[in-house]
Amino acid sequence: MSTSTDISRLIKRLVVVVVLMFAFGFALVPIYDVMCKAFGINGKPDGTAYEGTQVIDDSREVRVQFLATNNADMSWDFYPEGDEITVNPGGVNQMLFVAHNPTDKPMTAQAIPSIAPSEAAAYFHKTECFCFSQQVLQPGERVEMPVRFIVDRDMPKDVRHLTLSYTLFDVTARKPPVAQVSQ
Amino acid sequence: MSAVIDHGHAGHDHHHGPAKGLMRWVLTTNHKDIGTMYLWFSFAMFLLGGSFAMVIRAELFQPGLQIVQPEFFNQMTTMHGLVMVFGAVMPAFVGLANWMIPLMVGAPDMALPRMNNFSFWLLPAAFTLLVSTLFMEGGGPNFGWTFYAPLSTTYAPASVTFFIFAIHLMGFSSIMGAINVIATILNLRAPGMTLMKMPLFVWTWLITAFLLIAVMPVLAGVVTMMLMDIHFGTSFFSAAGGGDPVLFQHVFWFFGHPEVYIMILPAFGAVSSIIPTFARKPLFGYTSMVYATASIALLSFLVWAHHMFTVGIPLTGELFFMYATMLIAVPTGVKVFNWASTMWQGSMTFEAPMLFSVAFVILFTIGGFSGLMLAIAPADFQYHDTYFVVAHFHYVLVPGAIFGIFASAYYWLPKWTGHMYDETLAKLHFWMSFIGMNMAFFPMHFVGLAGMPRRIPDYNMMFANFNMISSIGAFAFGATQLLFLFIVIKCIRGGKPAPAKPWDGADGLEWTVPSPAPYHTFSTPPEVK
Ligand code: HEM
Ligand SMILES: [Cu+2]
Numbered sequence: 001m002s003t004s005t006d007i008s009r010l011i012k013r014l015v016v017v018v019v020l021m022f023a024f025g026f027a028l029v030p031i032y033d034v035m036c037k038a039f040g041i042n043g044k045p046d047g048t049a050y051e052g053t054q055v056i057d058d059s060r061e062v063r064v065q066f067l068a069t070n071n072a073d074m075s076w077d078f079y080p081e082g083d084e085i086t087v088n089p090g091g092v093n094q095m096l097f098v099a100h101n102p103t104d105k106p107m108t109a110q111a112i113p114s115i116a117p118s119e120a121a122a123y124f125h126k127t128e129c130f131c132f133s134q135q136v137l138q139p140g141e142r143v144e145m146p147v148r149f150i151v152d153r154d155m156p157k158d159v160r161h162l163t164l165s166y167t168l169f170d171v172t173a174r175k176p177p178v179a180q181v182s183q
Numbered sequence: 184m185s186a187v188i189d190h191g192h193a194g195h196d197h198h199h200g201p202a203k204g205l206m207r208w209v210l211t212t213n214h215k216d217i218g219t220m221y222l223w224f225s226f227a228m229f230l231l232g233g234s235f236a237m238v239i240r241a242e243l244f245q246p247g248l249q250i251v252q253p254e255f256f257n258q259m260t261t262m263h264g265l266v267m268v269f270g271a272v273m274p275a276f277v278g279l280a281n282w283m284i285p286l287m288v289g290a291p292d293m294a295l296p297r298m299n300n301f302s303f304w305l306l307p308a309a310f311t312l313l314v315s316t317l318f319m320e321g322g323g324p325n326f327g328w329t330f331y332a333p334l335s336t337t338y339a340p341a342s343v344t345f346f347i348f349a350i351h352l353m354g355f356s357s358i359m360g361a362i363n364v365i366a367t368i369l370n371l372r373a374p375g376m377t378l379m380k381m382p383l384f385v386w387t388w389l390i391t392a393f394l395l396i397a398v399m400p401v402l403a404g405v406v407t408m409m410l411m412d413i414h415f416g417t418s419f420f421s422a423a424g425g426g427d428p429v430l431f432q433h434v435f436w437f438f439g440h441p442e443v444y445i446m447i448l449p450a451f452g453a454v455s456s457i458i459p460t461f462a463r464k465p466l467f468g469y470t471s472m473v474y475a476t477a478s479i480a481l482l483s484f485l486v487w488a489h490h491m492f493t494v495g496i497p498l499t500g501e502l503f504f505m506y507a508t509m510l511i512a513v514p515t516g517v518k519v520f521n522w523a524s525t526m527w528q529g530s531m532t533f534e535a536p537m538l539f540s541v542a543f544v545i546l547f548t549i550g551g552f553s554g555l556m557l558a559i560a561p562a563d564f565q566y567h568d569t570y571f572v573v574a575h576f577h578y579v580l581v582p583g584a585i586f587g588i589f590a591s592a593y594y595w596l597p598k599w600t601g602h603m604y605d606e607t608l609a610k611l612h613f614w615m616s617f618i619g620m621n622m623a624f625f626p627m628h629f630v631g632l633a634g635m636p637r638r639i640p641d642y643n644m645m646f647a648n649f650n651m652i653s654s655i656g657a658f659a660f661g662a663t664q665l666l667f668l669f670i671v672i673k674c675i676r677g678g679k680p681a682p683a684k685p686w687d688g689a690d691g692l693e694w695t696v697p698s699p700a701p702y703h704t705f706s707t708p709p710e711v712k
Contacts, residue, residue, distance in 0.1 A: 007294055007370050014362045018400050025404025025434060029419060032430050039497065071423060072337075112422050118495050169423030174416065 049132060050125035050150060054090035057153050061086050064151070066095055067165035074170045076101055076109060089153045092127060096144045097166065101137035106177040109135045111166040120162045123155035131166065136177040200702045212296030213702060214281045217303050221278030224306055226668070228270030233661050235263040240657040243650050246642050256640035257325035258317060264328025268446065269353045270310055272580070275588045276449040277360045280388050283595065284364060286693040286700065287382050289373025289709045294366035302359035309352035316342035327638060329439065332420035332431040336412045343413065347406045354403040361395035364388055375711030382691050383466065386473050387452030390480045394441045402438040405431065429494050436487035444483045446580060448476060450587025451518060454540040456691065457594050458522055461537035462529025463688040468521040475514035482511045492563045501560040508558040512551060519548055535609035539590035542582055542617055550578030553628065571631025577624040589667070596674050597681030601699030604674040612670060615663035622656025
């Protein structure tokens, strides 16, 4: 038969397991991000600018489509200047997105990119993107925002068509913009 | 209350019976009292969750909106799932564990009787909180029992905070219950009761308790993240702040898939005791049953994304989760094979516990097969979020978990009450439940394959006939459960006195004590050969 010290030792161990599993639930958050980055999955592109350069591959063409969506409650006008361009892997390309704040308040927005199909995300490099920072627009202000990108030469051959989509979120509450008094 | 049972003091009076009056139930630390309370609580929740289901089926009786508004319909599907999973099935198994595990391993009580009392009383608090949300402004939770973010965060009704606290309380209760079960099984076994002599119900509960300890904290974690997203401006699941709603599904299903095994493993154990009794043969393949249960539990941590085939996980992920899921069918198949072999050439009789157990084996297998269909990732793109999934999980949960609980209840009612239940009525209960449940859930396979989505209050005309059949079956099944209530009350109040061992093929320590089981049993440990 066991004694009560056996029981309390067992219970201490079980409580440790409970605490560790609670922590593990939270640890899944960074684990998830690391996995998505490491494998370029979930259409989550790298959030930093690509520094490298590549030789243009003239033998291959890839169609890139652009989408712009407002998240719920977002009141800006937000759209790409063109719907689609055809690019050669390796070359640097640019697309302009237009944002306009029709309200009478200064607002801050954050665009979140996503690539489809998701296996292409790891091969889509942005050298410059408005999504790397937040946009502050004064009432009525309108801007053209560039994204410059390289489609990797190593992108699997069966991907001939990809979509870059941005969802624009209103983050004014989190990052209050500084109102401009006058120029 | 001077008569509070106090197991902390060695040698303290062990001869008194239960205290008198209401306070007996509030303050009791007796495993039989607590087991009884868990079982009654679970039955009350079964009726409550069942009445939500009746609202759902009444609305779906015909296409079009007749009885409730879509907003309320969504609250009904959500509450039905939550109440059945956390209020009916899980507490019923904890109740059976409380009653039977000490009797089966020859222990005087659960290892931690005070905590036992506390973990029970958390449940009424949790469910009062949960059900009260239905009366709040904006209504109760309406985002499905799987509460996917951002539906349950950004777009949730204000009552979601109460839902979160209710889940926290239930989680606490389950974790404490699980710790208690593990401590009892590992420390309080009678001398000679080696691990490999334990009845399978004890084994499956031991493994279930470890599953609970591993995943209930993750559930607590995911609702805590929701709470922080809603009230403290974090963005775990909000893409605006760099979070990801798909992350929610990963964390949820890391809990959710083991949770479905938490709801079935104790039933596996119970029918593994019942089938040998009524086949009058020892269980075929005891050792392989233990290993099969353990491997099901281990594999259940590696398959969660089969609920997420359509969210856009990479091809290798789809393949991994597809094969891992199919692998679970192997130990499950071993179990079904063992039950069938136990019955093979046995001298079987079909009292109510056996009827429910045989139906369990057959119908659970049907649920396993539809599970295999869903596990085929490319096919799941068609089946996902249709009534086919609803058919699948009701086939594993109703004739699986619920029939397992009914079988256990009839099997041990003579031990609990000291009376035999009314066999004729119990058989009627079985056949009505059997017909009702098949009528309710079998047509769902067809409408699901034909494309009827789940969680909708209205549907295309072409699904009308099958839905009407489903609803009639569901009403029959629901009404029949009142018969069960009647049978149990009748059995408590009287009936043929039950001998210590009412089933001649039964085996186990619980049958060595008189019926009804005295308030204190095994104060001196029995000798196990
Ligand atoms: C051979 C065994 C099993 C296999 C292969 C299997 C497979 C699956 C798959 C692939 C899904 C996801 C379907 C979808 O959403 O598209 C699913 C859903 C589900 N399964 Fe199973 N399953 C098995 C056994 C069980 C058991 C034993 C239970 C519970 C006792 C269970 C309960 C559920 C539940 C509740 C859902 C739906 C969850 C929801 O979305 O609300 N399954 N199953
Ligand atoms: Cu699952």
